[in-house]
Amino acid sequence: MTMKLRHHRGVAKDIRSLLLGLLFISPWIFGFFLFLAYPVFSNFHLGMTEYSGFGEPEWIGLKNYQELFHDSLFWTSLCNTFYYVILAVPLGVVVAIVLALAMNQRVREVSTYRALLYIPSIAPTFALSMMLIWILNPRYGLFNYILGFLHIPAINWLGDTRFSKLAIVLVAQFGAGQIALIFLAALRAIPPHLYDAASLDGAGAWRKFWYITLPLLTPTILYDIIIGVGLGLQVFVPAYIMTDGGPLNSTMFTALYIYKNAFEYGRVGFAAAVSGLLFLINATVAVITFWSSRYWVNYNLE
Amino acid sequence: MSLFYISPIYWMLVTALKSDHELSQFPPTLWSHDPVWSNFEQATKTFPFLTFLGNTILYAALVMAGSVLSNFVIAYGFSRIKWPGRDILFYPVVASIFIFIQFPVNPITMVPMFALFAKVGMVNSYLPLVVPTFFGNPFFVFLLRQFMLQIPADISEAARIDGANEFQIMFRIILPLARPALVVVALFAGVGAWNDFLGPLIYLHNDKLYTLSLGLTYFKTMHGIQFNLLMAASCLVVLPVVVVFLFFHRFFIEGVTLGGGK
Amino acid sequence: MKSQIKTLFAIGSFLWFTGGAYGQTEIKFWLNSSLAANEKNAYQKAAEEFGQKNPKFKVNVEVVPGSETDVAKLMTAVRSGAGPDVAVVDRFTIAQRAATGLLVDLTPLMKKESKDLSQEYSEGPWREVLYQNKAYALPTNTDARVLFYNKQLLKEAGIDLSEFDPAKGPMDPKRFQEIAFKLNQADSSGAYTRIGFVPWLEQGWGYTWGYAFGGSFFDFANCKLTATDPGVVKGYQFLYDWAKALNPRKARNFVDTYWQWPSVGTLPDAQMPFFTGRVAFVITGNWIFATMKEVAPNLDYGVTYIPAPNGLKSTWSGGWSVAILQGAKNVEAAYEFLRFVAGEEGQTLLVKKAASLPTIKALMQNKDLFAPEYSFFLSLLPVSKSRPPLPVGALYWDKLKEAEEAVITNSEMPEEALKAVVEAVQPQMDRFCK
Numbered sequence: 001m002t003m004k005l006r007h008h009r010g011v012a013k014d015i016r017s018l019l020l021g022l023l024f025i026s027p028w029i030f031g032f033f034l035f036l037a038y039p040v041f042s043n044f045h046l047g048m049t050e051y052s053g054f055g056e057p058e059w060i061g062l063k064n065y066q067e068l069f070h071d072s073l074f075w076t077s078l079c080n081t082f083y084y085v086i087l088a089v090p091l092g093v094v095v096a097i098v099l100a101l102a103m104n105q106r107v108r109e110v111s112t113y114r115a116l117l118y119i120p121s122i123a124p125t126f127a128l129s130m131m132l133i134w135i136l137n138p139r140y141g142l143f144n145y146i147l148g149f150l151h152i153p154a155i156n157w158l159g160d161t162r163f164s165k166l167a168i169v170l171v172a173q174f175g176a177g178q179i180a181l182i183f184l185a186a187l188r189a190i191p192p193h194l195y196d197a198a199s200l201d202g203a204g205a206w207r208k209f210w211y212i213t214l215p216l217l218t219p220t221i222l223y224d225i226i227i228g229v230g231l232g233l234q235v236f237v238p239a240y241i242m243t244d245g246g247p248l249n250s251t252m253f254t255a256l257y258i259y260k261n262a263f264e265y266g267r268v269g270f271a272a273a274v275s276g277l278l279f280l281i282n283a284t285v286a287v288i289t290f291w292s293s294r295y296w297v298n299y300n301l302e
Numbered sequence: 303m304s305l306f307y308i309s310p311i312y313w314m315l316v317t318a319l320k321s322d323h324e325l326s327q328f329p330p331t332l333w334s335h336d337p338v339w340s341n342f343e344q345a346t347k348t349f350p351f352l353t354f355l356g357n358t359i360l361y362a363a364l365v366m367a368g369s370v371l372s373n374f375v376i377a378y379g380f381s382r383i384k385w386p387g388r389d390i391l392f393y394p395v396v397a398s399i400f401i402f403i404q405f406p407v408n409p410i411t412m413v414p415m416f417a418l419f420a421k422v423g424m425v426n427s428y429l430p431l432v433v434p435t436f437f438g439n440p441f442f443v444f445l446l447r448q449f450m451l452q453i454p455a456d457i458s459e460a461a462r463i464d465g466a467n468e469f470q471i472m473f474r475i476i477l478p479l480a481r482p483a484l485v486v487v488a489l490f491a492g493v494g495a496w497n498d499f500l501g502p503l504i505y506l507h508n509d510k511l512y513t514l515s516l517g518l519t520y521f522k523t524m525h526g527i528q529f530n531l532l533m534a535a536s537c538l539v540v541l542p543v544v545v546v547f548l549f550f551h552r553f554f555i556e557g558v559t560l561g562g563g564k
Numbered sequence: 565m566k567s568q569i570k571t572l573f574a575i576g577s578f579l580w581f582t583g584g585a586y587g588q589t590e591i592k593f594w595l596n597s598s599l600a601a602n603e604k605n606a607y608q609k610a611a612e613e614f615g616q617k618n619p620k621f622k623v624n625v626e627v628v629p630g631s632e633t634d635v636a637k638l639m640t641a642v643r644s645g646a647g648p649d650v651a652v653v654d655r656f657t658i659a660q661r662a663a664t665g666l667l668v669d670l671t672p673l674m675k676k677e678s679k680d681l682s683q684e685y686s687e688g689p690w691r692e693v694l695y696q697n698k699a700y701a702l703p704t705n706t707d708a709r710v711l712f713y714n715k716q717l718l719k720e721a722g723i724d725l726s727e728f729d730p731a732k733g734p735m736d737p738k739r740f741q742e743i744a745f746k747l748n749q750a751d752s753s754g755a756y757t758r759i760g761f762v763p764w765l766e767q768g769w770g771y772t773w774g775y776a777f778g779g780s781f782f783d784f785a786n787c788k789l790t791a792t793d794p795g796v797v798k799g800y801q802f803l804y805d806w807a808k809a810l811n812p813r814k815a816r817n818f819v820d821t822y823w824q825w826p827s828v829g830t831l832p833d834a835q836m837p838f839f840t841g842r843v844a845f846v847i848t849g850n851w852i853f854a855t856m857k858e859v860a861p862n863l864d865y866g867v868t869y870i871p872a873p874n875g876l877k878s879t880w881s882g883g884w885s886v887a888i889l890q891g892a893k894n895v896e897a898a899y900e901f902l903r904f905v906a907g908e909e910g911q912t913l914l915v916k917k918a919a920s921l922p923t924i925k926a927l928m929q930n931k932d933l934f935a936p937e938y939s940f941f942l943s944l945l946p947v948s949k950s951r952p953p954l955p956v957g958a959l960y961w962d963k964l965k966e967a968e969e970a971v972i973t974n975s976e977m978p979e980e981a982l983k984a985v986v987e988a989v990q991p992q993m994d995r996f997c998k
Contacts, residue, residue, distance in 0.1 A: 017385040020468060024379025027372045028395065031437025035411065036398055042414035050995075053643045054665030054890065073988075102304050111551045115544055117304060119311050122543045125499050126518045127536035130527065131310050131317075139755065139821040140329040142309055154755070159820035160813075161973075174310060178490065226396075227441070230403030234410065237499050248969050255409035262413050263504075263636030265959050266664035272413045279401070279410050286400040290393075325832055416640060425644030507641035509626040519597050519629040529832050 040279050047273030052266040064273040074274065076249050077257040078281075080165060084253065085232035088169045092228045093221055096176045100183030114184075121177025129241040132171050133158065143170075158243055161250040168251055171238050172231075179224050186220040187213070218298045226289060233282050254278050318342070318534035325530050338530070345534040349520040350509070358513040359542075361428055362495040368435035369442055369491035370484050376438045377446030378472050382458055392447075399440045405494065406434040407501040416504060426507045431498070435491065442487045449483035450476065485553040489546070496543055514539045588622040589897045594638065594648040596630035602854040603884070606917035607652060610910040614901055621897055635661065642666055642889050649892040650901055655692040655703055655885040656951040656961070662695035663955035663996060668888040670699045673899045686945065689923040692953045693885055701887035702906035705920035707849040708879045708944045709767045711871065715864040717844040721746050725866070730940060734776075734869035734877060737802060745809070747844045756810075756818040761845035763806050765823060765837065768847045770968045773799030775880050775949050776872040781960075782952035787997035789990050791964065791982040800971050800978035807972040816973065818842075834859040850941045853919035867940055881948040883923065921945065955996045960989050 047064055049057035068074050103114045120128070135142045136157040144154045157167040190213065198208050236255040239245060245252035254274065262271035319337040345351070380392055401410055419430040453476065461471045502516040518539070521532035593611055595604050604627065611623035626648070628637045641647040653661060661667050674681050682690055689703035713728055723743055727735065747760030763773065774781060779795025790796070807815055822837045838846040839860040847870060856863060872878050886905050888898045904910055908927055914920040915933055921941060922928055928942060954960060967981035
């Protein structure tokens with residue numbers, strides 16, 4: 001009897017704490033339905049219509065999806081997007097860590113020095129993109145000038161289908177400052193006594209990085225990968241400003257394809273269908289990332 | 303490596319100081335031989351700089367307010383109180399980081415969201431860009447939750463025993479402790495809004511409402527671009543953020559914790 | 565406290581900004597950011613003058629990001645009811661914008677007038693503003709594309725300039741290639757530092773060469789895209805062969821170095837390859853006079869027909885137009901403004917400030933308006949063609965550009981590249997065929 005009563009009291013307490021918890025996270029629940037569930041549902045709904053953005057959508061069933069399936073440009077855009085993600089994400093992690101290590105140097109004017117390294121990430125995208133078109137100029141650009149010292153022949157970064165995606169990837173690296181700050185914080189959080197102990201054992205800088213720093217950075221790396229993949233699957237602005245999808249559609253990314261159809265060709269229904277598919281891809285990749293993370297992320301700081 | 307990384311910034315500054323004549327030299331000169339400081343003045347005249355600056359500050363401030371407030375409360379619910387199902391419900395939060403990494407406008411939801419905001423007549427105001435930030439962003443919820451999990455549970459417990467209710471604990475005790483992380487959220491959200499291009503591109507349709515990042519497109523025309531002025535303007539756009547960064551930069555180091563406590 | 569409420573109120577009204585009326589009727593007039601600076605000035609001036617003549621109206625000019633085919637801002641604005649009353653729209657996209665429901669049909673307004681506007685404007689530009697026989701815009705200006713050549717460079721290379729006398733008609737492409745290739749220069753690594761002529765630079769689009777080789781792009785009788793028409797294929801073949809002769813990769817590197825092709829408009833005017841002597845020939849239009857006056861006033865140049873087989877005098881014209889947008893607050897006022905901008909006053913401003921050609925027949929007769937260099941362009945207008953005004957015009961343009969890119973990189977043969985264009989666009993066109 002007493003057991004049961006206590007049990008009852010426990011349930012009541014559970015319900016109270018549940019309601020309290022839900023109250024606190026209610027803005028998110030509301031946001032989740034309004035800003036994610038609704039548009040996702042709506043994408044599939046609009047995706048079954050022919051809709052120019054004016055007047056009423058006209059129901060056409062699965063025709064948009066049929067068209068998509070045969071649309072080589074859609075597949076090209078998807079391949080380009082994956083190409084981008086596969087290249088940009090690992091490179092992004094490396095650049096962010098190197099940048100964070102650079103920011104972690106002991107110099108005199110540390111805040112100014114860090115700010116300097118951070119500025120490229122906050123430069124307006126439009127201006128940075130314009131600037132990079134010059135820096136990537138095949139003959140007079142800084143990139144090729146530096147490669148020239150390494151005896152690498154001049155590359156036409158934005159004009160050659162073999163390099164245009166790579167150029168967009170490189171350009172995106174100038175945004176690494178944000179994530180580098182997170183890495184920097186993680187670096188600072190590593191207890192110094194770990195390094196001291198390793199030094200006593202005679203470990204060099206590289207071994208310390210490999211056996212202490214890197215494992216302790218894995219949660220941040222996971223975080224960076226999530227952000228990188230998310231951004232990569234939605235890559236839009238640099239291609240929109242610098243190449244408009246060219247040359248030969250080599251930088252036609254899925255997000256740009258959505259934008260063009262929705263807002264340039266007036267094919268809102270078709271664009272919604274593409275958005276719906278992009279969502280499914282996004283969700284699948286998210287699941288894979290989290291599933292894999294349990295095998296390599298180290299959550300034990302101590 | 304660092305030098306290379308900041309080269310676009312150097313180039314930006316040098317270009318901003320070039321005269322039209324020097325600008326037209328091919329190959330471009332590596333530094334300005336005769337710096338034209340008046341380019342900055344000229345740039346602010348080419349587009350309504352002060353109006354755009356004011357708009358951008360307003361936009362960024364509202365986004366910062368929304369992000370700090372909503373994400374703090376949500377993350378509090380996910381970290382400082384125990385309730386059944388909490389950790390399970392946190393999975394969809396983390397998973398949706400993938401979608402909301404570009405916030406408030408992203409390519410996946412932009413088509414239907416635009417249609418919705420158009421229907422309720424909110425387009426051509428900051429509302430479609432600002433309102434969503436008041437409903438949490440998984441990216442920030444995650445950051446804040448990880449930080450708040452590090453604050454010992456005893457602190458809240460002691461207050462509870464003293465008879466404080468949850469809201470009092472949240473605002474009087476946890477809020478001050480979480481300040482470094484909140485500054486990080488504010489700055490990330492603010493910088494995001496400051497440089498947002500896609501959002502204003504789609505939602506703002508009155509040049510009295512434009513933000514700086516969108517306003518920079520004024521410098522591009524069909525036949526050419528006023529490069530020196532564009533770069534001068536860009537320097538002016540970057541400057542306020544740099545100042546803010548210098549001011550708050552130490553919080554970044556204290557405010558981010560991702561390891562442990564998952 | 566009071567001041568706090570005031571601030572809140574100010575922020576609130578700012579958020580809900582709609583723009584107020586102050587007794588005057590306001591007309592919101594949009595220019596897109598890709599208009600040349602001189603063109604923007606001309607439209608701005610026209611708006612001012614209209615306001616001075618009609619004090620009851622106030623025209624608010626706004627410049628919005630966008631381009632000829634990228635009207636995303638216009639579409640999103642109009643869809644949400646925040647659009648302008650009047651906008652400058654590239655004329656060849658009028659049919660497409662009308663088909664999506666973006667524009668207001670002007671026919672009822674025109675009927676109230678005493679004169680028949682379709683008779684006032686020249687035929688080509690007028691046809692472009694029609695969709696299903698209704699007018700959706702008024703043409704403000706037109707242009708013509710010709711071959712410009714740098715006299716000094718040609719003289720240095722010992723070329724007889726008289727061959728380019730327009731009186732001799734268009735030069736044969738083969739002969740032209742012989743001459744142009746004499747002007748190519750390369751550095752020690754083999755990279756071009758000068759190319760006599762790059763046919764796809766500036767205004768050398770697929771349309772230019774398709775028309776030059778006698779092709780046509782649309783069959784109105786059967787509602788079929790004819791990108792695979794033999795003339796068009798020959799035009800693209802010309803591009804293919806020229807690129808091959810130059811070496812496609814080297815040519816591309818040259819263009820990307822001196823013109824920064826990937827995003828047109830990233831180069832300051834003064835660095836245009838024709839002004840800097842990086843190319844000796846270029847195909848471009850009359851509007852260039854306005855920029856030339858500013859950045860290359862001493863350039864010694866000549867103009868002649870676009871090279872074409874069998875002496876075919878070919879060119880094509882584009883141009884802008886002004887249209888009333890769906891949801892315009894005051895259609896009558898907007899129409900009055902439209903008539904002014906696309907009328908004699910507005911067009912005169914465009915001619916004077918932006919080196920445009922007029923679309924009003926009467927203005928073309930006005931000899932005082934034009935400097936001598938215009939006469940060649942004016943003489944071309946009667947034979948000038950235009951891009952077919954189709955409800956899929958923007959898509960067709962994008963796809964033809966894609967095919968052009970495939971051809972000049974020699975990655976596809978003209979025939980197959982153009983076939984792909986038809987395959988991609990015709991299904992979209994079919995929806996509008998009856």
